[in-house]
Amino acid sequence: MIPYGRQWIDDADIQAVVDTLRSDWLTQGPAVGKLEAALADLCHAPHAVAANSATSALHIACLAIDVGPGDVVWTVPNTFVASANCARLCGADVDFVDIDPTTYNISVPALEHKLRKAAMIAGRLPKAVIPVHFSGRAPDQEAIWTLAKDYGFRVIEDASHSVGATHQGEPVGSCRSSDIAVFSFHPVKIVTTAEGGLATTRDAALADRMARLRTHGITKDQQLMSNKDEGGWYYEQIELGLNYRLTDMQAALGLSQLRRLYEFLRRRRELVARYERLLADVPVTRPLIDVLEESAWHLYVIRIDPKRTGKTRRQVYDSMRAAGIGVQVHYIPVHLQPYYRALGFKPGDCPEAERYYEEALSLPLYPAMSNAEQDQVVDALKTSLRCA
Template sequence: MIPYGRQSIEEEDIRAVVETLASDWLTQGPAVPRFEAALCAATGAAHAVAVNSATSALHVACLALGLGPGDVAWTVPNTFVASANCALYCGAQVDFVDIDPETYNLDIGALETKLVAAETAGRLPKVLIPVHFGGLSCDMKEIAALAARYGFRVIEDASHAIGGTYEGRPVGDCRYSDICVFSFHPVKIVTTGEGGAALTNDPALAEAMRLLRSHGITRDPQAMSGEEKGPWVYEQQMLGFNYRMTDIAAALGASQMRRLDSFVAKRTALADRYDALLGNLPVARPLRRSDRNSAWHLYVIGLGDGKDSGALRAGVFEHMRAAGVGVNVHYIPVHWQPYYRSLGFRRGDFPGAEQFYACALTLPLFPDLSYDDQEKVVATLSEVLA
């Protein structure tokens, strides 16, 4: 089976993990700050806070921005559920903004229309979480301008997008956002086994997220307010969580970061090749934008015109899987999930995301995908669409 995604592990990665296993530190040691420094160097962000998953990163980012009961966060429906769940963890409410049918990212026109209505109703969002779908950055300059006008904060969910660029600069530099979140799940661009990070240029937000990832506890004498003194003393200053990344995971991540440019270059070359190989097939290929480069976490094609695409996609999916091609679908709209339906959302609420879902099929894409296997993917697709 050719998987839709697969990690790329080399001897250097294995050696980094083994060295950590043989060291005095398996967690809360030197590998985590080393990995965080690599993230800052790659993106230009001032601070990086590594945690045990991107979900944890989204949660602490929301909390650091003060999201809580009585507040509303907005995100998009075509994402993994964590992009919305993180707000609910804080006691806030969630709503969605539909997507652009060409980029599969948040639709700026839909966002502006929704903001006008929300301002009239006195229900503006406190936080917006745009998602860089597939590795392509959202229109962050326009989002930042709306954030300044309407007073909401911005968390980039860049779980798909480390190594991508926007306006010639790395995704994650936080020029147009308060916080940017990355994922290091095995199918992502860079892996730590499981893990995430939240990047920011704001030292106060960075410190809050560091406290939140480790029970709200500090051991910094300069930050303590109590009377207890001594090298053993620690203080819990807020209600935090055990979201720490291990040194084992961080050592793998730091090693992987040395190949970030190579990973993205290989994914880009494969995406370019897909574009050429699929040229004569009746499928929609991912949009390219001149002002940004995708990190190519996903290569998603569109089948049909959305009317009968569900049946077409199901047939293609089954044929491809039976032939040993591990296609996938990203994503079932979040508002269709039973839990979100229990909150009042319904099918038909966000037609752009729903039509995209009906047509979408994710083809295998990862750095070590061979040209022969890529050609098998396209040949198998050609068979079923013939």
């Protein structure tokens, strides 16, 4: 089976983990700080806070800006459920903004319309908006940031797909147009720590609080503690936190993976450009590639229009899976998940995202993929559409 995505681990990655296993540190130690420094440097951001997953990083990001009961957080339905769940875990409500039909990112006009409507009818404006970088392409962060200033909400970028991506010449994660940005190091993402995530920010207070929240809400900072002279062993829990720490073993793997970040990105972009050539005459809708060299290209998603192809997405999916091609669907609209339907969301709430979902199919894309394997994917797609 050719998977839709997979990690690429080399001998240096393995050795980095082995060296850590032989060191004095297995859990959070010096490698975590080195990984944070490396990502801060990559993103041109002054602060980075690693966590054991991007979901955890999103959760502590919401906690750090005081999202809680009585608040509402807006995100998009075209994402993994964590983009919404992080707010629910804080006790907040969630609402959804529809997507742009070409980029599949948050629709800025839809966001602006929803904000204007909420302000006019004295509805609840969001405490925060979480725009998602679908497939590694940045949304229009500048426009979102302008709206944030006008309507008074915070911005947390879910940049899980976007390690190494840029936007208008600026690294994603610089947080020049957001409060916090969150990355994922899951094995199918751009670089991996097995499981893991990281948040960047320009705000030292937010960084300090996220670092404290990932470690049970504990501090040894004398300025924050109630008792000053207990001794060098002393710490205090000053708020309710969690154990969301990344291990040094994972951080060592991530640091080693970063050696090849630009190799990974270059190969992903080569494969995207090659898909564009190979699929030029195939009756599917290909993704917008106007920012080929900016997107991290975590995913390559085509759309299957039954009226155009005479085939449903399900038929193409089943045919390709039977041929050994591990196609996938990204994503089932979050607002249509049973948990969110029970909260009152329903079909028709986000028509663009729902239309997209009915047609979307992710083709395999990962740096270790060979041209021959990509040819096999394309041949299977053509066969499934009966246009070979």
